[in-house]
Amino acid sequence: MTKKEAILTAAQQAFGQLGFTAATVKDVAGRAGVSFGLVSHYFGSKQDLYLAAAFDMADRLVDKLSGSTGGEGSGLDKVRRYMAAYFDFTEEHRYRFPILLRCSPFSHLEPGVDARRVAEKFGVFIDILKGCVEEGIADGSIRPLPREKTALIIYGNIVGSVRTSLLTPYESKGIFLDTIEHVTRSLERHPAAGGCWQPVEMANADSGTPDH
Amino acid sequence: MTKKEAILTAAQQAFGQLGFTAATVKDVAGRAGVSFGLVSHYFGSKQDLYLAAAFDMADRLVDKLSGSTGGEGSGLDKVRRYMAAYFDFTEEHRYRFPILLRCSPFSHLEPGVDARRVAEKFGVFIDILKGCVEEGIADGSIRPLPREKTALIIYGNIVGSVRTSLLTPYESKGIFLDTIEHVTRSLERHPAAGGCWQPVEMANADSGTPDH
Amino acid sequence: MTKKEAILTAAQQAFGQLGFTAATVKDVAGRAGVSFGLVSHYFGSKQDLYLAAAFDMADRLVDKLSGSTGGEGSGLDKVRRYMAAYFDFTEEHRYRFPILLRCSPFSHLEPGVDARRVAEKFGVFIDILKGCVEEGIADGSIRPLPREKTALIIYGNIVGSVRTSLLTPYESKGIFLDTIEHVTRSLERHPAAGGCWQPVEMANADSGTPDH
């Protein structure tokens, strides 16, 4: 790993734990094992570093979501695969993911962070999910529901459970799978049949092998 | 309004907008129209002020939720009334509520804030909701589901939609009512009948008359 | 004890322990069990209170030294009685005396304290001692030594041992009596005879009954 990569990883962890304001450039440099001068040498200002760290994680997540929602399957299946991939990603990057909880349009952006650039970047997450919902309504696996709002509600559902799992002290083992079922029950057009969708697979359903 | 109350209200707004670290005591004093010395005179340290501001809002919300979930009705009804009351509260206190989004165990607590005191305070929100779920399972209005996790998922649903509505630039008009239906569809035991629950009433269903 | 007296006593203790700058008016009020407004009501500014507290102790000490050095006896005897009275006083007022260690021309006066008023007040201590030395030289009990400097050296001897006893963690039990002998050996004109002076009596030679 180059020193530049080390700085980026350290920034993701530091900002994820402490937030933009409370994390310090010196702390990032310390975690990365480099002098603090090198941070600005590579990434410029603190805000630039923050966005670089967040966007790097966002890009990885977009890749994963795009990959998971492609291919065969009903729209409802794809919604389920989207959720599973999202949850999987949070556990895969347990220490680096939290920056996305902070640097997102669903969170309070701290002053000094350019909100427009963030909203633009994260619109993609909603768009991919909305595409799955639309597909499901078209193929009959999902009830006729308002597309945009339904995507937002599901996304809120996802983030809500991620927050519960990562941040709270409450007992939430297995909440990710339950959340997928919760959403499925609400969306599915033919609950009686029960066979309109495939079971999801999550690499790290309970504990997994997180980074670091 | 006494100056002490003015400081508390100003703190709720300032911390809600900017967060614990980024908000400054000077800013709070300025919003309240008092000298900054008076802030520490009444509330001590910044952290004490932060918790006082958050707990004041939490107490108000607990009162509202307790009141709304009492009385007649099925467990599913009570879940619906809980959600309606919660959403109502966010719109009623549009400028003072956000501190509860930040100072909660579902959020990253900024360094310097005592996490235990927060978790203890907010456990009540989950407990009330869990009580409604248990009641619904007992009276047959809600499917047999894991009680604790279901309460957490619903709570995550609520907070997810509040975040979408208050923080994102996405089009989310009416998302609160849709979220209630989303949760209802997922929980209800007899979807066919459709009559196990009563329509909810929200004082501020779309825009309302927020504070300030 | 009136509240005014309580404030003065509290000030002597607080300033003695913490010094002028580090002690606070609020702390003095707290020790005295009165509101801090009352302190300035009675004593005006912090500096005025400081000097009032110090001068009150100084006046008590001057009375004691004057009383002890009067009456019969050789000059050397009077020097010995002066020292004994001084040491006695420090033990009698163990918690209130230290302000005199701080507020004296032999100490660094903290900025904000009027040095002239202090030097004027404390000149009396040296003058009384110098009078004893002069008497001793005249009556032959003390060697012919420079009067002023000898008084200053003895006074330094006294204060040095008081500091050792009150402030240091070093083993110094009985140091007051040894200091008197140390000074006597240095001053006496006829050491061989050994009978030119009377034994001193100290009320609290080792531990005593200090105030508070």
Next chain:
Amino acid sequence: MTKKEAILTAAQQAFGQLGFTAATVKDVAGRAGVSFGLVSHYFGSKQDLYLAAAFDMADRLVDKLSGSTGGEGSGLDKVRRYMAAYFDFTEEHRYRFPILLRCSPFSHLEPGVDARRVAEKFGVFIDILKGCVEEGIADGSIRPLPREKTALIIYGNIVGSVRTSLLTPYESKGIFLDTIEHVTRSLERHPAAGGCWQPVEMANADSGTPDH
């Protein structure tokens, strides 16, 4: 002189004049001609700077006292040389020495200063002096006296005269030499002979060439 050294020297002067609480970091930076940020960059907190400044002077003084009390001579001679070296040091560093008057176990340590670290450091001064006294008692140049207490009394004598000279407005020219004679008369075993000790030499007997 590097900026770091300049800060240390400035701190010695500022703390010596004003004391720990009253001296400000800003003042130290101003005297050293550097920005105040550099002070914490090099020395951390104000307390760390205070101890660094005091211990630097203490180390210099220990070196001087050790050097002066080594070599040939009776124990009484060594006590005299110890005193001469001590007095010499105070005049050599007239503006930087006073911090040792403040930051010593013989002074009130201001709140915020670690008393144990100070007591440990300054125990050496007493130990060296006690060594000389013991030597003198052994070789017969000093009367049989309690070793520890005698060392403490002499040390108090020294500090008393230093305080008189440096701090008071009283006429004290030549007091250092008189103090040495005062102590000598008290300690010497054979005053009649008068030849058991050598005359001391002080580099700066009256005014000298102080620093700065």
Next chain:
DNA sequence: CATGAATGAGTATTCATTCAT
């Protein structure tokens, strides 16, 4: 007499940023 609300100057400390090496 007595209280404490209210003010604002002053201080230590943190930290992003720049720049010479």
Next chain:
DNA sequence: GATGAATGAATACTCATTCAT
């Protein structure tokens, strides 16, 4: 590429003092 010396703006907090009740 890499370091850390150097700066100064910003902030939480303390505290003496004033004044209305």
